[in-house]
Amino acid sequence: MTRSGIRHRAALVALALALLAAACGGGDDTDAGEGISVLATTTMLGDIASNVVGNSGTVTTLIPAGADPHEYQASARDAAAIQEADLVIVSGLGLEEGLGHVIDAARADGANVLEIGPNVDPILFAQNDGNGENFTEDPHFWMDPLRDAEAARQIGAALTAVDPNGDWAAQAETYASELTSADAQITSILSAVPTDRRKLVTNHDAFGYFAARYGFDIIGAVVPGGSTLAEPSSAELSALVDKMRAEGVTAIFAETTEPTTLADALAAEAGKSVEVIELYAGSLGAPGSGADTLIGMLTTNARRIADALVTAGS
Numbered sequence: 001m002t003r004s005g006i007r008h009r010a011a012l013v014a015l016a017l018a019l020l021a022a023a024c025g026g027g028d029d030t031d032a033g034e035g036i037s038v039l040a041t042t043t044m045l046g047d048i049a050s051n052v053v054g055n056s057g058t059v060t061t062l063i064p065a066g067a068d069p070h071e072y073q074a075s076a077r078d079a080a081a082i083q084e085a086d087l088v089i090v091s092g093l094g095l096e097e098g099l100g101h102v103i104d105a106a107r108a109d110g111a112n113v114l115e116i117g118p119n120v121d122p123i124l125f126a127q128n129d130g131n132g133e134n135f136t137e138d139p140h141f142w143m144d145p146l147r148d149a150e151a152a153r154q155i156g157a158a159l160t161a162v163d164p165n166g167d168w169a170a171q172a173e174t175y176a177s178e179l180t181s182a183d184a185q186i187t188s189i190l191s192a193v194p195t196d197r198r199k200l201v202t203n204h205d206a207f208g209y210f211a212a213r214y215g216f217d218i219i220g221a222v223v224p225g226g227s228t229l230a231e232p233s234s235a236e237l238s239a240l241v242d243k244m245r246a247e248g249v250t251a252i253f254a255e256t257t258e259p260t261t262l263a264d265a266l267a268a269e270a271g272k273s274v275e276v277i278e279l280y281a282g283s284l285g286a287p288g289s290g291a292d293t294l295i296g297m298l299t300t301n302a303r304r305i306a307d308a309l310v311t312a313g314s
Helices: 003-024 043-053 076-084 100-108 145-162 168-190 208-214 234-247 261-270 294-312
Strands: 036-040 057-061 087-090 113-115 124-128 133-137 199-204 217-223 251-255 275-279
Touching: 036 043, 036 076, 036 145, 043 057, 043 087, 043 145, 043 168, 043 294, 076 100, 087 100, 087 145, 100 113, 113 145, 145 168, 145 208, 145 294, 168 208, 168 294, 199 234, 208 217, 217 234, 217 261, 234 261, 251 261, 251 294, 261 275, 275 294
Parallel strands: 036 057, 036 087, 087 113, 199 217, 199 251, 251 275
Antiparallel strands: 124 133
């Protein structure tokens, strides 16, 4: 079965399970607790929203931890949850590919949807759509803690519009300050990486904001473009191996939400000294992973990148 066929079958199974859970009353209850109800699509947005909302409401995350937001398919229960929430927070810019039509329909029916990506000064990346290279806006803004701080402020403003009596702006600013401190910590962690080793090969183009913020070069991606649903050609993979050898790349940074099979094969082809290091990109980690909050995710990634690149030069 092809990769796309496996994904299609998995999506059908996931949809069936979700519908069964809805029929049995399982899963998270978006009506639990009192106060404002917020629904966020990804675990990263859910964590930002939770820090802004605090104890003054309920935050539910639609896409579960460990799932790839590019691949997640909406269920009937998801559609209902989106309609019921006081505020729906999405990344946008094409990230939630399987939720787009559901979110658009909910917005048309009056759902209060806040799309963060277009409002945090998105950067561009190149991708090939079959008709040649073009540029599109990168949806992976959460890799930059300063843009996350701006996202918190936007959420605070949106909550104020829903409930003017809440202290949302102040709570957003408190969390924004924590993210600013995390940015300084990440800069310190990465200071150990010499300039000539600040070269990244990643599983897909999810680290553009990280690279721009902290002075790294993206040499290439195993899966070209900003979506994990793309499939690289043999020519693209061969060209990437050649580039890795020419640039002296010693690590491929894969993602915890995706199999590392292709990255492992590429590393083996590039040379014995190339390691595959897993990072958190499309989802926060499980409890106890050190990446179960957004700040923990960003600092954990920084440590893994620094350890891999500094050790490689020793």
